[in-house]
Amino acid sequence: MNRIKLSLAISIVSISLLWWMSDPLFWQSSDTRLLQMSLLNYSGVLAIGLIALSLITASRYQKVDQYYGGLDKSYRLHKWLGISALVASVVHWSLYKLPQWTLGWTEYGPISIENNENFLIFFFQSQHGAALEVGDVVFKLFVIFVALALVKIFPYHLFYKTHRRLSIIYLLLVFHSVVLLDFSYWDEIIAPVIVLLMALAIPTAFISFFRRIGNNRKVSGLIEELNVLEESNSLRVVVAFEQEWPGHKEGQFAFVTFDKKEGAHPFTIASPWKNNGKIFFLIKELGDYTKKLKDTLRKGDSVVVEGPYGQFDFQGDKQRQIWIAAGIGIAPFMARLKSLASAEAENGHSVDLFYTFNEPDETLIEKLTGSAEKSGVNLHLIHPKTDGRLDFEGVRKQVPNWADADYWFCGPTSFGNSLKSDAVNNGVSAENFHQELFDMR
Numbered sequence: 001m002n003r004i005k006l007s008l009a010i011s012i013v014s015i016s017l018l019w020w021m022s023d024p025l026f027w028q029s030s031d032t033r034l035l036q037m038s039l040l041n042y043s044g045v046l047a048i049g050l051i052a053l054s055l056i057t058a059s060r061y062q063k064v065d066q067y068y069g070g071l072d073k074s075y076r077l078h079k080w081l082g083i084s085a086l087v088a089s090v091v092h093w094s095l096y097k098l099p100q101w102t103l104g105w106t107e108y109g110p111i112s113i114e115n116n117e118n119f120l121i122f123f124f125q126s127q128h129g130a131a132l133e134v135g136d137v138v139f140k141l142f143v144i145f146v147a148l149a150l151v152k153i154f155p156y157h158l159f160y161k162t163h164r165r166l167s168i169i170y171l172l173l174v175f176h177s178v179v180l181l182d183f184s185y186w187d188e189i190i191a192p193v194i195v196l197l198m199a200l201a202i203p204t205a206f207i208s209f210f211r212r213i214g215n216n217r218k219v220s221g222l223i224e225e226l227n228v229l230e231e232s233n234s235l236r237v238v239v240a241f242e243q244e245w246p247g248h249k250e251g252q253f254a255f256v257t258f259d260k261k262e263g264a265h266p267f268t269i270a271s272p273w274k275n276n277g278k279i280f281f282l283i284k285e286l287g288d289y290t291k292k293l294k295d296t297l298r299k300g301d302s303v304v305v306e307g308p309y310g311q312f313d314f315q316g317d318k319q320r321q322i323w324i325a326a327g328i329g330i331a332p333f334m335a336r337l338k339s340l341a342s343a344e345a346e347n348g349h350s351v352d353l354f355y356t357f358n359e360p361d362e363t364l365i366e367k368l369t370g371s372a373e374k375s376g377v378n379l380h381l382i383h384p385k386t387d388g389r390l391d392f393e394g395v396r397k398q399v400p401n402w403a404d405a406d407y408w409f410c411g412p413t414s415f416g417n418s419l420k421s422d423a424v425n426n427g428v429s430a431e432n433f434h435q436e437l438f439d440m441r
Helices: 003-022 032-057 062-068 071-102 119-126 128-150 156-180 183-187 190-209 288-296 327-341 362-375 392-398 413-425
Strands: 218-229 234-241 253-257 265-268 278-284 302-309 320-326 350-356 378-382 405-410 433-435
Touching: 003 032, 003 062, 003 071, 003 190, 032 071, 032 156, 032 190, 062 071, 071 128, 119 128, 128 156, 156 190, 183 190, 218 278, 234 288, 234 302, 265 278, 265 327, 278 288, 278 327, 320 327, 320 413, 327 350, 327 362, 327 405, 350 362, 350 392, 362 378, 392 413, 405 413, 413 433
Parallel strands: 320 350, 320 405, 350 378, 405 433
Antiparallel strands: 218 234, 218 302, 234 278, 253 265, 253 302
């Protein structure tokens, strides 16, 4: 089980066990209403705990990203924590509403306020009604915004705006959760743990809402050069920095903001770092936004680049490496080839590069071939129309000692997953198949 699945499982199981230890009603009482309240508390605690963890994993903290093997991996965990929180929230709301609709049970309303000497308890009691109303409204907004984030046809710039609003929703859910947290939990371990999780995520909520995530890794620059690659429907964008760029490794990516309204998009850095204040990106026309860039971008336009991110760094213990690129996925390999060709990096590996493309771009292929020759990399060009679709069997036929190699893939996620599955089924360790997950939503 990889770290993403393991972390998700540990998160759910840990919160569940802490609740189980703290709420004896579930396993001691036979009263249906008490059991409903117990499960209502459990689903609420689980939902807010997972939401808090989801926020923390989206914070782009460097140590978190390093632990999971790159920002793309921690974002994948963020996504699944969010989906799990959504499921728990729906269960929580259903346990509250369905008995009223199906069994005619009385709705849990504001509790009577007693003149309690404990000011905190008295305050929570006074806010009980407001917390119920806030929870009902905010739950619906949470479901809508998370659902929109998962719908790929929902425009990215609208996703960018609505997803930021989840930070405010989270703060309102914290109010709802703290006020309605069962008073008996405060004498158990569950309350301090959940409150701590909520507190740790609050700074991230504010940072996200005010667009400050990754702010210390943002560098401004200007577009110095634009080249349209017609054959491959791609755009080459050269950026000259106005501030100091920390440098990057071949294979890393960055978030690039051309338009503040659109927000930042992740693109692989297609050039090695030469400490000259310049990098370039190869941007494939894959959606409405990227298709219009060649018409909207101009030389001299301001750009904000945030990064670098990712651990697609070609580091491995195996003497042989197999690189597989599809379409615009050639970008990280181009950067690595240029670095090797100019003797700016040590190879130390026997490398075979498989590049498959739908339409050949002669200029790109010429540069690729030249860099491969200079760096001693075995280049395999595959045009599906004439050579057939690349699969793992084709890799095995071309490369000796394929079983004892590190694999580096960049391209469409479904294609990469298929190759990885075939490789693992043929005895390749999953840990030796490296793949960036550019699906950030």
